[in-house]
Each structure stands twice: as structure tokens, then as C-alpha cells.
Amino acid sequence: MSLRAWLRAPGSLSARLARHGRFEVQLLRQATAKLRAPERQQLGRPRRGCTLVREVVLRVNGEPLVWARSSLHKSTLAGPWQALKGLGRRPLAELLYQDRRVQRSTLQPKRLSPCGPTRRHMQQQWLQATGTPAPAGMQWARHSVFKRKGALLRILELFHPDVAALAPYPGTRRPTLKTLACAPTGRLHHPQWGPARAPR
Template sequence: MSLALRRWQRAPGSLTARLKALGECFEVLTLRQRVAPLLAEEKRVLGPGRYLVREVILKVDGEALVWARSVAPARSLAGPWRALAGLGTRPLGQLLFDDARVARSPLRPHRLGRGGPGHRRIARDWLQATGAPWPAGVAHGRSSVFERRGARLRVFEAFAPGLACRGAAKLTSNPGWK
């Protein structure tokens, strides 16, 4: 994995804000948002129950750079995470980082090898949404859990290699941007 992708894995704060800083046009392509079964890692972190799952691709200047999946308890849609229900194509990052009552766990890096269920899901969605195969044999990403009034929300983000190129260019042109 490149140094630039490692920086993205560890970058604190809002991924949305960092992506917006990379170009002129930031957009969220919503792939699906529905109550759905959890993946094994999500069950381990969040426990049993019914969950709202939202999967998106984040683009900068038309280039797909991130595949993301957020998971929140369905019951919290009538409470702390009610804004999720109507999020649509708005970025989740604004909801999470504009609210001082939201706490975030430490970032956890991930490496999803080709052929595993997570990598297959990302590759399938990427191909359907962009018309191109997932551009790497391994999906590098990160996850964290946000909490608001006792309700937890897990976010996983997988970084396409193009993000490293854009991020490296940004770091070169602005050394203060980390």
C-alpha cells in the first residue's frame, strides 16, 4: 500500500471535507439505502438487531474515489440518527462532523483481499456504478464507530488507488494539508 493511502486511512476528521478539498465538484452516488443483513464484522461491533445500511460511492470531479457503507440501528431512525432516513445524496460526513454531540471511535485500518466477501461486494458495486472494475487487487480502507445519545453507527470506507494520486498531488501543492 502506498504512503498516500496509509495517510488516508489514518486521516482524522471528516473524509467528506478532505475529498471536497481535492477538486471542484464533490458528489455522493447512493447505491442503496435499506434495512439489510449485517456483515460478520458489523455484527461483532454492533450486535444483533435490524439495521439501516447505506452504501455509496464518493466522487470528486466525476472520478469515483471511495466506496462507503454506513450501518445504524433501524430503531435509531426515530431518535438520534433520524436525519439518516432523508439523507439521499447528501454526505453523511456533514451530519457526523457538524454535531458536537457525536463521538468517534479510533480509526481502524482494513485490508480486504481479492476474493473475500467484502472485496467482492465492493468490486460488484464499483463495476455496476462506474462501468469499470475495482482498480486494485486489494481494497484498503478504514472503519470507525460514531455514537450519539447511546446509538452507534459504523462507517466503513474503501479507498480506490486514484485517491492516492489525487491526495499526493494535494500534499505536493500544499504541504500543510495532511
């Protein structure tokens, strides 16, 4: 098996992982920080104030399987994304998939550069959070942008190679992706928006 199906799977990643065992969110950081170049391209520079990032490790039965980074303009915490402030160790999916007003852009798979700033940062956090180095094959990620009342939230999800051994659609047929097409690897200049909720 490969990670291809996971990179294309619509809907909540947390919900799909939870089907395989005890699901946990390990919060690594939620603080103001500078946006990286891809984040600035998709979110734009903030008109005022700072930006916020939230970084977590997603675990199933205690095993770390995904490193995720969310980024947004801090000013939106007083508006559309204010619930993020008290989220803590709960999955971000609670905010994204229970509100029909939330839209999601096209999923963008991407292979991270082994020496790029995002992967180097992940390696440092992964070692501190798990006590073991991130495997060399942990390079495949996907990213998308969520929109609520005009406010944008970008999420990057980087997969451990062991995720490939799990089925993203256990016991079901793979749904047809009508609203969330998976585009080729590349920058998201003209997002195609669709409902965040997707067929299970």
C-alpha cells in the same frame, strides 16, 4: 505517495476530497439488510427490528474514488440517527461533524481479503455504478464507529488506489492526532472514543 496518510486522516473524508475538486455522492443503496460479522461485533445484534445499510460511491470531478458502507440498527432511525432517513445524496458528514455530541472511535485501517464477501459485494456495485471493474489494488479500507446518545453507526471506507496521488492535507501541515489515534489493523473490541470533529 501511498494511502497511509488517507487511512490515518481524522475528520471528514468528504471535506478532504472536496478540496480537490467537484465532490459528489452517488447513492447506491439505502435499505434493510443483514449485518456482516465485523458489523455485528461492533454494533451488536439489534434488540428488535432490522438493520439498515447505506452504500455510496464518492466522486471528485466525476472520478469514483471511494466506496463507503454505513450500517446501524434500524430502530435508531426513530431516535438519534433519524436525520439519516432524508439524507439522500448529501454526504453523511453533514450529520457527523456538525454535532458536538457525536463521538468517534479509533480509526481502524484494514486490508480487505480479495475474495471476502465485502469486497465481492463492492465489486458488483462498483461495476454497476461506474461501468468499469474495480481495480485489483482496491483493497485498503478504514472503519470506525460513531456514537450519538448511545446509538452506534459504523462506517467502512474503501479507497481506490488513485487516491494515493492526492494530498489529504493540501496546503497545510499535518495535524497532531490527539483524540483520534490510528490503531493497528484489527478488530475493535474496546473502542477509544473522541470527538468526531478533528483539526483541519
